[in-house]
Structures are given as C-alpha cells and as structure tokens.
Amino acid sequence: MGKVYLVGAGPGTVDLLTLRAARLLARADVVFHDALVDDEVLALAPQARKVAVGKRCGRLSTAQQFINRQLVDAAQRHACVVRLKGGDPMLFGRAQEEIAALSGAGIEVEVVPGISAAFGASAALGQSLTRRGVSRSVAFLTPAVGQGEQPHAWADAARGADTVVLYMASRQAQAIADGLVAAGLPASRPAVLVENASRPDQRVLPTTVAGLPAAAGELGDGPALILVGEVYAELVQDACRVALQDRGLRAAAA
Template identity: 40%
Template sequence: MKNSVMHKPAKVTLVGAGPGDPELITLKGMSALKSADVVLYDALVHPDLLDHAPDAEHIFVGKRKGCYAFQQDQINELMVSRAYSHGHVVRLKGGDPFVFGRGSEELEFASKQGIEVEVIPGISSCIAVPSAADIPVTKRGVSKSFWVITGTTREHELCRDITHAARSSATVVILMGMSKLPEIVRIFEREGKSNLPVAIIQNGTLDNEKIGVGTVNTILEVVEKDKLSNPAIIVLGEVVSSRSQLQWVRREAALK
C-alpha cells in the first residue's frame, strides 16, 4: 500500500532527541516532530517530546538490557512500512542517532527501499552530560583529547578499546558500561591509575540526576553507597576534578 491511501510521500527522518532534558532537542528536531505522521521512539527519549507530535501515531520501540520491545530487524521493517502507509516517519533516538545508536543502519535500510531519508543530529550525552555536571571533556593544561567508547560490545563483552584508552592521557567517556565497571576499574588499576578521578552520572540532565565522584580505586564503593545504576555514563580523567573546583568558585562568588 505505497501511498495509495494517504497520498503522502514516504519519508524517514532520524532525529537526535538529545541527552535527556526535553529542552535540549534542536529546533530542527522539534520541527520534524511537528510534521510527523508516525514517531518511533526509544527508551531514553523523554516522553514530553512526543507532545510536539500530538496528531502522530506514537510507537515505543525502545531497548533496555534484557528487554526488547522490538528486535532491530523489526524496527527497520516497521519504519519502512509506516513510511509507505502513513507518510513521514520520525525515528526519535536518544542523544545523537549516529553515536552508538545504530542510526546509520536504519538510514541505509530505508534508503535501500527507495525512501527519502534525512538526519537531524542531536546533542550527544557523551559531551552534554559531563558538561551539565560541570565536567569539561577537554581543558587546557589538563586534557587535550577525549575517547568516547561503548562499554559493552554486541557480543556483550567489554570493548577492547578501553585498554588502549587507559594508557592515554585523554579523558575517557564510557557509555553503556555500568555492568562492566569492575572490569574497567581493573584495567585502569593495571595501568597505574588507581588515583585517577572518576565520575558516574546517572540520568544526566534530568531532574532525577545522580552523580557519584571518586577515584578508580574508590568508585565501586561510591556506586554501592549512592546506589548508582543505568542509565549512566562513566567519565575517567583529571577533568573530573574541575567539577569541585567550579563549585567552589560558585560558592565563593555567592558569598561576595
């Protein structure tokens, strides 16, 4: 039923929803939602964003560890079938669709079906979440670069790149790595970095955000004490110390 009923051109737009706070979506992303006929949205998408598409069909296709509303192949097929039957499908993904979001796979699948596609980048949590927590991923005189790594591979194993990152002087930002945190700690300890500052940021940019700060050799205790869990990102590097420095400056300024 390719456009025979609705007479709307089939289109798929990948939209990055940002790191969590619904106000951190781009204006262009918001505009795409307003023109959507169908919205396929993920688990980390703030529900308030769906208010920008009040007349569209909303379909949850999110994935959580051990729980899948749809398998990836099913998401691809649903995205294409709804584009042909309804018109404009917005595929709304947390963060940026091309940062560990399988956005390129979905884009390629839709393109091969002859569907018009568009990508609207989003603010990635790998930069925005530390920033919102007063942690810069780079800082002059402290860190000249940063790694962004997935903690868990498709085979549910720890990503080997973490070992290479631990040997560098760069800031290391690990997404989807909480279940592998003990292994990550051991890698950094083997590299002689037991005292390296670490931050765990859960539900970053949201009202229920929780932040735990420690060092490589204390962060597991911090996680247990503060009951930190997914969704969270891990930041390892001297830049983590900037958080306390900035907070001290703010307190001093407020007293003047």
C-alpha cells in the same frame, strides 16, 4: 513513498531539543522512539502514532532488524516518519544500520543531530571534557558488545586518551575498573558517574577508577555515563572534602 528522519532527542530534558527536531515532531505521522525519551518530548507530537522500540541493558529489547522493517513499512504508508533516538543518532545509536535498511528500500533518510549525553553530562558538571595543559584528547567508548560480536580493545583506547566517556557501562562498573587498571590507568584516576544528565532527577557521583563499583551501586534505574580523567580531579577532591566534613560532624554529634 515517505521520508524517515533520524532525530536526536538529546540527553533528556525537552528544551535541549533542536528547533528542527521540534518542528519535525509537530508534523510527524508516526514516531518510533527509544525507551529513554521523555514524555514531554513525545508530547510535541500529539497527532502522531507512537511506537516504543527501545533497548535497555539487561532487559527485553526490540530487535534491530524488526525496527528496520517497521521503519520501511511506515515510510511506505506515511509522509513523515520520525525515528527518535536518545542523545545523538550518530553516536552509539545504531543509526547506520537503519540508514542502510532504508536506503536499500529506496527510502529517503535525513539525520537531525542531537546533544549527546556526554555533552549534557559535561554541562551538568560545569566541567569541560578538555582543558589546556590537562586534556587534549577525548575518547567516546562503550564496552558493550552485541550478540554474536567479538569483544574489542576498548580499554586500550581509553589508555590513549586524556578524558574518557564510557557509554552503556555503568552496569559493568567492576569490569570497567578492572579493565582500565589492567590497561595501565592508575586506580586513583578521577572518575565521575552522571545519571539522568540534564533531568530534574540528575545525580552526580564523583569517585576514582577504583571506586567505580561502589559508586555504581548507588545508581538508580536511569541512564548513566562514566567519565574518567584528570579534568575531574577537583570534583573528586571537593566530594572527598565534603564527605570528611560530614563524617566529622556525625562523629561529633555521637
């Protein structure tokens, strides 16, 4: 019986992998990887059979029960099985379902942490999620619900935190803005969308809660986070200043 490693691939770029993750990839027999794992990361496992089992919002995705069965079957045939997940396996990665399935089959599991997208985005912004006197609490939330699940009060949790990070939310920007305002957050609260955090094609779109739908309309196809809080006030102010300057230059040129 082999062993399965649930490995965090980090926010994207290959050199943000942990040393343990890189070493496991180098000796893996098979790698089951998310859709968003970069090719450079997969290249660290040249000898492994690679199986894409990714999930993308609004697209055809691999059923979780099928992934669970694949992991169990692979561990019965191979010594080292890596389940490679974007970010950190233990945050919105459905790791607990895979741990339960593997443990129930008598298969040993080890979790290898990774850098979550929230931390990759914060590093890209050069802005801490917390700041003395401004933010003493952070909430990691997702409005997403699985098939057959009941909606949950994510906006109430957002109201109680100084800084909010919303995963799997950028495609629902209008609903997110409406939900935050309905929960009591001011429409003028600073917000930032970060797409492809840590990657060469990273994009940063500062805005406000009210401006989230318009900003989300500028996003491409990459994974994006929504970050909300007064810690981003300076970023939003700087972006508004630059926009006004550009508008003035265009008006003068006309």
